[in-house]
Every structure is written in structure tokens, then in C-alpha cells.
Amino acid sequence: xxxxxxxxxxxxxxxxxxxxxxxxxxxxxxxxxxxxxxxxxxxxxxxxxxxxxxxxxxxxxxxxxxxxxxxxxxxxxxxxxxxxxxxxxxxxxxxxxxxxxxxxxxxxxxxxxxxxxxxxxxxxxxxxxxxxxxxxxxxxxxxxxxxxxxxxxxxxxxxxxxxxxxxxxxxxxxxxxxxxxxxxxxxxxxxxxxxxxxxxxxxxxxxxxxxxxxxxxxxxxxxxxxxxxxxxxxxxxxxxxxxxxxxxxxxxxxxxxxxxxxxxxxxxxxxxxxxxxxxxxxxxxxxxxxxxxxxxxxxxxxxxxxxxxxxxxxxxxxxxxxxxxxxxxxxxxxxxxxxxxxxxxxxxxxxxxxxxxxxxxxxxxxxxxxxxxxxxxxxxxxxxxxxxxxxxxxxxxxxxxxxxxxxxxxxxxxxxxxxxxxxxxxxxxxxxxxxxxxxxxxxxxxxxxxxxxxxxxxxxxxxxxxxxxxxxxxxxxxxxxxxxxxxxxxxxxxxxxxxxxxxxxxxxxxxxxxxxxxxxxxxxxxxxxxxxxxxxxxxxxxxxxxxxxxxxxxxxxxxxxxxxxxxxxxxxxxxxxxxxxxxxxxxxxxxxxxxxxxxxxxxxxxxxxxxxxxxxxxxxxxxxxxxxxxxxxxxxxxxxxxxxxxxxxxxxxxxxxxxxxxxxxxxxxxxxxxxxxxxxxxxxxxxxxxxxxxxxxxxxxxxxxxxxxxxxxxxxxxxxxxxxxxxxxxxxxxxxxxxxxxxxxxxxxxxxxxxxxxxxxxxxxxxxxxxxxxxxxxxxxxxxxxxxxxxxxxxxxxxxxxxxxxxxxxxxxxxxxxxxxxxxxxxxxxxxxxxxxxxxxxxxxxxxxxxxxxxxxxxxxxxxxxxxxxxx
Numbered sequence: 001x002x003x004x005x006x007x008x009x010x011x012x013x014x015x016x017x018x019x020x021x022x023x024x025x026x027x028x029x030x031x032x033x034x035x036x037x038x039x040x041x042x043x044x045x046x047x048x049x050x051x052x053x054x055x056x057x058x059x060x061x062x063x064x065x066x067x068x069x070x071x072x073x074x075x076x077x078x079x080x081x082x083x084x085x086x087x088x089x090x091x092x093x094x095x096x097x098x099x100x101x102x103x104x105x106x107x108x109x110x111x112x113x114x115x116x117x118x119x120x121x122x123x124x125x126x127x128x129x130x131x132x133x134x135x136x137x138x139x140x141x142x143x144x145x146x147x148x149x150x151x152x153x154x155x156x157x158x159x160x161x162x163x164x165x166x167x168x169x170x171x172x173x174x175x176x177x178x179x180x181x182x183x184x185x186x187x188x189x190x191x192x193x194x195x196x197x198x199x200x201x202x203x204x205x206x207x208x209x210x211x212x213x214x215x216x217x218x219x220x221x222x223x224x225x226x227x228x229x230x231x232x233x234x235x236x237x238x239x240x241x242x243x244x245x246x247x248x249x250x251x252x253x254x255x256x257x258x259x260x261x262x263x264x265x266x267x268x269x270x271x272x273x274x275x276x277x278x279x280x281x282x283x284x285x286x287x288x289x290x291x292x293x294x295x296x297x298x299x300x301x302x303x304x305x306x307x308x309x310x311x312x313x314x315x316x317x318x319x320x321x322x323x324x325x326x327x328x329x330x331x332x333x334x335x336x337x338x339x340x341x342x343x344x345x346x347x348x349x350x351x352x353x354x355x356x357x358x359x360x361x362x363x364x365x366x367x368x369x370x371x372x373x374x375x376x377x378x379x380x381x382x383x384x385x386x387x388x389x390x391x392x393x394x395x396x397x398x399x400x401x402x403x404x405x406x407x408x409x410x411x412x413x414x415x416x417x418x419x420x421x422x423x424x425x426x427x428x429x430x431x432x433x434x435x436x437x438x439x440x441x442x443x444x445x446x447x448x449x450x451x452x453x454x455x456x457x458x459x460x461x462x463x464x465x466x467x468x469x470x471x472x473x474x475x476x477x478x479x480x481x482x483x484x485x486x487x488x489x490x491x492x493x494x495x496x497x498x499x500x501x502x503x504x505x506x507x508x509x510x511x512x513x514x515x516x517x518x519x520x521x522x523x524x525x526x527x528x529x530x531x532x533x534x535x536x537x538x539x540x541x542x543x544x545x546x547x548x549x550x551x552x553x554x555x556x557x558x559x560x561x562x563x564x565x566x567x568x569x570x571x572x573x574x575x576x577x578x579x580x581x582x583x584x585x586x587x588x589x590x591x592x593x594x595x596x597x598x599x600x601x602x603x604x605x606x607x608x609x610x611x612x613x614x615x616x617x618x619x620x621x622x623x624x625x626x627x628x629x630x631x632x633x634x635x636x637x638x639x640x641x642x643x644x645x646x647x648x649x650x651x652x653x654x655x656x657x658x659x660x661x662x663x664x665x666x667x668x669x670x671x672x673x674x675x676x677x678x679x680x681x682x683x684x685x686x687x688x689x690x691x692x693x694x695x696x697x698x699x700x701x702x703x704x705x706x707x708x709x710x711x712x713x714x715x716x717x718x719x720x721x722x723x724x725x726x727x728x729x730x731x732x733x734x735x736x737x738x739x740x741x742x743x744x745x746x747x748x749x750x751x752x753x754x755x756x757x758x759x760x761x762x763x764x765x766x767x768x769x770x771x772x773x774x775x776x777x778x779x780x781x782x783x784x785x786x787x788x789x790x791x792x793x794x795x796x797x798x799x800x801x802x803x804x805x806x807x808x809x810x811x812x813x814x815x816x817x818x819x820x821x822x823x824x825x826x827x828x829x830x831x832x833x834x835x836x837x838x839x840x841x842x843x844x845x846x847x848x849x850x851x852x853x854x855x856x857x858x859x860x861x862x863x864x865x866x867x868x869x870x871x872x
Contacts, residue, residue: 029101029392030163035070037061037161037168038116044134044158045175046145046219051127051136053145057158059119068111070119073155073162074104076133080122082106086113102155102393121159131765131800133157137220137280139239144220146278146293148286151336151400152393154212164211165334165439173203176219183237184217185210185290187271207289208269209437211332216288218276225250229257232268238277238300241729245300248311249275252318255357260322263352265429266436269330275299275318277731282765282800285317287324287346294321295765296731305694307664307703308657310732312361315354323349331432334439336390339399340465341442344386344408348416360657365607367413368543368570372577372611374406375548378470379492379581381844384837386411386465387442397801397834410546411464417544418460418507418519419453427452456505456521463504470547471504473522477552478537485539486526490548493848494586494855509545511538511571536566543574548581550588560599569605576600576611584848586855590619591863594636602644606661613669620673621778622815622849623860632864637674641666645679651698664704671708683708684717691720694733706736710743718749726761738766742773742780750780754787758794768803771795772810781813785823792830805835812845815853820846 039060046053063070074097082093093106106119127136127145133156137144147157155162174182178198182188186205193200207215224237225246234253236246253275261267270290277299285294298317301310327349328342355363377383386408390396416424427449435444442465449457472490475483489502509519511534518532518541531537536559539549551559563572576596583593597612616637624630645666648659655663671679686705689697697705709717718741725738741753756762757770774784788795788807796804811823820843827839 029103031073031103031161031166032071034064034067035061035072035117035161036064037166039169039171040158040160041171042158043173043175044217046127046134048127048136048143048145048177048219051129051143053125053127053134053157055121055123055125055158057119057121057123059121059159061117061119061161063112063114063117065114066111068109069105069107070112070117071103071105072159073102073152074159075099075102075155076125076128077104077156077159078124079104079159080124081120083120084108084112084117086110086117102152104159123159125157128156129764131280131282134217135280137278139279142221144218144222144239144279146218146220146281147216147288148281148283148293149215149288150213150283150286151339151396152213154215160212162212164213164332164336167209167211167332167437167439169209170207170215171204172207172215172217173201174217174219175199175201179221180219181222182217182219183222183274183276183291185215185270185288187233205271208330210289210329214287214289214329214332216286216291216293218278218291218293222276224274227251227254229254230261230268232257232270233272235272235274236277236299237274238296239279242277242296242300242731245302245731246275246277248301248303248306249299249314249318252315252357253322256319256322256353259353259356260326260349263425264326264432266326266330266432268325269437270325273322273325275321280763280765282802285321287321287328287342289325289329292321297735300731302730302732305699305730306732307700308361308660309700309703312354312358312366315358315361316350319353319357320346320350323353326432330437331435332439334441336396336399337387338442339390339396340386340404340408341440341445343400343405344412347405347409348412358657362569362605362607362658364543364568364570365573365605368573368577369607369611370406371410371544371546372573372580374402374410375470375546375577376492376581377402377841378407378468379490379548379585380841380848381491381493381496382840383468385468394834394836398805398837400802401837407464407546410544411461413544414507414546415449415457415460417509417542419449419455419457423453424449427457459505460507460521463506464546467502467504469499469502471506472548472550473506473508473539474550475537475539475552475555478531478555481531482528483531483537484526484528485522487522487547488525490581490585492581492584493844493851495851504547506547507545508539508547509541510534511536511541511567534566536562538567538571538575540571540574540578543568543570545574548578550578550582560596563596563599564603569603569608572600572603572605572608573611576608576615580611580615583856584852586851589863590623590856590859591866594863594867598640601640602647604658604662606658606665609662609665609669613665613673616669616673619860621813623853623857625853625857629861629864631675633860634673634675636864636867637669638676641669641674642676645670651701655698657700660698660700664700667701668704668707671704672711680708680712683712687717691724694730703736706740707743710740711745713744713749714746715749718744718752722756735766738762739770739773742770742777745779747783750774750783751787754784754791758791758798764798764800765803767798768795768800768807772807775807775810776813778813778815785811785814785819789826796830796832799832801834804832805838808832808835809838809842812842814846815849816846817850820850 041058043056079095093108096105133153137146172184182202184204189205190203222237223240223243224235227234227250236250274291277294277296281295284298301314323346327345333341351363351367390399431448446458446461469489471487474486488498506522508522512532513534537555582588624633648663670676683705687709690702721737728734757767774780
């Protein structure tokens, strides 16, 4: 199996010489390893008007052996002078640059002895517009200088040994304009005037040992709200016009810090915690040690106008990044192939913290819903292992995907469920305690868990970390208190045969009566399990197992009959996800899934209904290829789900969050797929009120109404949304209005959206994502693809580190062999950085859709006709 993004396959399919060259080239991007940094002292002077900065740096390092050259990382850096001192003699170095490897080599006129060396470097650089390194972030009023270093961009701000295992301490000082402030990882220790009359210099306390990618410094007129938790000062900061919108995130952070202190049994390791919202920021957020940076919509929220989903997203982002302060910052993976030790842990942990803070948000159901998406991603023809080759910056960037976050987090949750929460917590504590301020590997973690639990956690985790894909468990008929189960690798594409020899050491938890579970280990391709007493047989208690499951017909029929009473909501979410996946893989008919969807039409869980809705949207987008089929599907949707919507009645201020989201799910389904005239009328009315006074309508329902109204909207509504996206002072409303533009179906308005996306009026953190949204929609994708082909230079100019890859990935929404061929040919000529694996996934997704349509389109047509006849 070729690991994604790697040019070093285990099975060489090209000439040996070419493969060898490729592998050596990738390995050469790693530093030689003879120098180990101990401490950096950085003095930076940014010039925001000129978009440049000057730097003075000292690096205290240790040489493992004598050398007359030192290689470190640097890109887009101008070296002015490099010196060191040996035996009282100053030595000046010459510098050779290797931009392809993002390295600089310092050549000294004589050999440097092994042991401690101090380098002094003066240099300069640019404040770029690429949202990485030390870069410019802009508002209509002014500029800001901010940083984003993960994964390999600290080298754009200062010459450094920019690898995660090369931890060091940092002293940072910034000389900035008189009216500005600065924020960095630690607390400010001095603020002195000068050196010029219109400048002042801010110096920060020394950091603990940490990796270069976790350093941060930010300059501007930031303002903050302040709080504290467990004696730690916490601030939520932003540009001055949004500072009050940080109160919700600040409240969340205060809860989470105490929660994590208690859970980990290790106090928060920094003297303060700042959270800073940035106007231009590509990622959702970044866990810089003690100075977490966020996209504005990931931190700032006005509860009066924010949907439940918007509040939930902010809380989850805050919980995720704060978990990183322990997982990733204090204890860091040794290399990027184990980045799941950062992201998987934080993904697993975020839902625990949010569930403790807001129990009425039903986070276990949220987790089950996310698990379905992850399993679908991992069931493609080509996927990758959790731990995969990542040597070059492009390969490293491609590691930040649904496998690293979703699969790794899901496997951790499954293991926690198997060994028990308290046992797992003690294993986490032991792991962290053993590696404080150091680096660790996957083996370090699972060995700690194995020792504490005395269960085969190491073997379970290794089978998932080192093996791609996911299991399908096929349960035979329950007989005499026993059931036979077989496991094989599952693929969404029915034409892909399971690989021989694939198998996992898998904890399978069968449902007891009540909420208990009986967990047994499945270790081979076929095994007999003891069946616990239960009203129904269900093979994924709690809905946390990382596998799909299939049941004997009689057991499934009984499960279907009692699905609303015998299963927890999160178990219903997982059951729906498995049945939908089996339908896509042509292991069951689409009518069976739609019967199940009808059986849960009155479910009280927004996540159960949301799982149904996402599947029906896929049916409309990928199977109902003719207007007649869409109309038949819409008719079934109206007749099946309108009664549940009518029973909910109008939104009320006292509605709990789940009821608000359930109403919005039904509203969106009836308006977007059901074409229900009354819902469309209400959507336009609600949207008009929301535009006039956002606080006058329920914001969760308004978010759904925006999308329905846009899908059925005209040029007047389009202009209103476009103006709101440019002028609103509320970041959530700006984003909501912007992406609603991609919902319009009138070809003239689709064209306006596409042209607007590359006009320079949309921030480049959002521009390509707007194009991707048009490419993902069956009703607009052909027009969007034609636009991309004809305007490639404009589209490409908007790319940031990840957004180009996201646009490539969105082409996977197409569903024809001809389009697949055209996409592959286009991107073969128009390379997108860090997108090789995403392109392959997109091509696989198109193949999956073609097979899905061939297998199930006729079944859908027959089922809809039967359903219509039955209704008459």
C-alpha cells in the first residue's frame, strides 16, 4: 500500500533508480542532526506598512561533533550576517541557500568544536499574504502582523531547527509602533520606550522547552476580555470592534482549564492563556503554547444572534486547542508521521470537555455522527494508515486530514470504551507524566495504556494505526445465546474486493438490556461470540466501535421494529450510518435504507434526523438524476416528514438546543429537498426579518432558512447577502451570508458568485472554499468547473496552504467517468501543492458514485413508485 502523498512506495512500480532518487530526495529535507538547539533569543521589528521585518537572533546549540558547516531551516529569509565565537575569536560565516529543501547552510572558515556554540544572526524577511509564517492580516481599518508556523513555517520567520523533536526555550521581544500591543506565548515582562520616539519594545518571559511550530507573536491594536481559572489568567482577544464577542469563548475556556487540570492530574503548564481571533487565518485554530490563534468565526460569537451550531463549533474549537496544551505542546510527537498523537488526542478529548460543560448539547450523538463521516472517508478504495510517511512539507501538510483527526480520535474513544474511562484516564496521566516537555511516539502511548489496563491495548491500537481501512463485521443469526461474526475490510465501492489477510484486533461491544455493554475481542476472520441478554441484538453498544456492521435478516427486522425504544440515540445514528454505507456498497437495497429512514421520522434526536437528512441529500445529488426522480423523492419527503415538523410548532425562547436543531433539520429537509411551498415562503420571511434584525428570530432556524431562501432566491436577495457578507460587524453573520451565495441555482447568480470569489473582495481564507462549495453542488458544479478551467490563474492566485487541496477534493462530488477523466487530466497539467492524495480521493469518490448510481438508481425509481402507489 502506498502511503498518501509519499513518493516512496513499499512496492516499487517504477524503475528502482527513480524510486531510490525519490526517497533520497524526500529524506534529504530532514536536517543532518549534528546540531541540537537549546535556546533561541529573538528580537523582531516588523514594519507593517512596508510588509517587512528585521530580526536579530542568537541560537545556543550543542554540536555532536566538530564541523565547519551547520545546516538549519530557512525560506524567504535574507541573511545579513552570521557570526560565532571560538576560543575568543569571532568567526563570520558565509551562507548558501537551498530553497527547494527550505534550508540554509552556514559555512565557517574553520572547524567548530563539539559542544556548546552560540550563533548570532541578523536577517530580514517579508510579511507575506499567504497566511503562513510571519504574515499580514488585514481589516478595512489597518494591518496586523501575526504568525502561523504549523507545520513547517517557523523557518519563514526566523532561521531555525524547524523539526518537532528539536525543542528549545525561547526569549522573544518585539519592537513595534507606539500605539500597538504585542502578544506572545508567555507573559510580558517589560515594555520600554524606543529605540525611536514612535516605537516601544515589548519583552516576554522565557518559554518552557517547546517545538518551533508552537511559537507565536502577534502585533496590532488587539483588545481583550479577561478572566481566570485555577489561578491562571485567561484572555479572549480580537480586533477592537469584536472584543465583546469573545465572552462566550472566555467562559468556555475557564471551564475547560479546570476540567483539564482535574482530568489530566497535571496543571496547565503556562503562566497565562491567551486566545486571539485573527481577521485572516486559514486554519480553524492553532494551539500555539499559551497563545492560541483562531479564525474569527471559531472564537467570536454573539449568543443573541448565533445558532446552536455556531456556539457548539466555538466551544469545540476552544476545547480542542486547549487539550493540545497538554497533548502536542507539553508532550509532542517526535515527527510528523505521528501527528495523530496531537490531533487524534485533541479530537477525542474535545467532546468530553464540551459534554461536561453543556450536557444538553448531546455530544455523544455528535461524536457518533462524526464517526459516520470518518468511516465513509476511510472506506474509499485508497486510504492511508493513521501513521504514514511524511518527510517533505507537502507530505506533512497532507497529514492534516480526516484520518489524523477523525479516525485517530475514534480509535482512542473505542479503546477508552473497552478498558473503561477511569482506567484510560490513568493511562493518559502516566503517558503525559513520563514525557513532560519532551517528545513521544505511538508506542509510548499504547504501552502506557497496556501497562495500566492490563489489556492488549498495544495490539489493538497497532492494528488500527498501522493498517489502512476499516472492518465490516457480518453477524450471523443469533442462535442459542451465541452469534458467529466474520470480519473483512469494507469498501464503499462494490467492485473493490476486500484484501486478503486484512484483519483487526477489535473490541466488539454487544448491547445488554439497558445501557450496559458486553465487550469481547474479535481477533480473526471468523469467531463465535456470547450474546448478552437484550430485547434486540445490536453489535455496537454505545455506537463507538470503529467498524461497520451487518445483521442477519431476522435480527435486523426485529431491530428495525424496536429501533426507537431499544437503542440509544447515538446507537441509532451509528445504525443509520452503517445501513447507508451498506447501501452505497450495494450490500442492501436503497429501499431498505429509506424504510429505516421512515421508521425514525419522528425521532426526537436532531442527530438521528441529521443522519437521515445527509443521506437523503446524497440520494438527491447522486441518484435522482432526472427532474422526475427528484420530484418523486420530494413528494416522499413531504409526506413522510411534514407531520413531524408540524407537531413541533413555532420556535419558542425556552426550546432546548436539541429541539431547536431538530426543527432546523426538518425545515431544511422540507425546503431544500421536499420543495415544500409553505416552508419556502417561511424561509424567505424569516430571512427578511433576520436581515433587518438578527435578534428578532431564532438564529438556529434562521441559519436553515437562509439556505432554503438562497436556493430559491433571486437577484435582490443575492445582493442583500453579498452586502451583508461585506459589511456586517458580526463574523458569524458575514460567513453565513457569504457561503449562502453558493446555494443560489440561477445560472446568472452562480456566475456572479464565482466571479465574486476571485475578485479580491473575498478573503483568500474563504475564496477557494466558496468555489469548492459550488463544485460540490450537483446543480451548480458543471458551471463551476467550466469557470475553474477558464479562470485558472485567478482561482490559483487565491490558494493558501490547504485551500487549494480543498478545492481539488470538492471535485469528488462529480459522478461521471468523463468528468473524472477531465479532472485527472486538468490537474495533471495544473499541479496543486499538497493535493496529490486529495486528488486521488476525489477520483475514487467519482468512481464510487458511478458504481452507486449503476447499482441503485433503478432500485430508487422502483421504490419511489411503490411508495407513491402505497400512499394513494
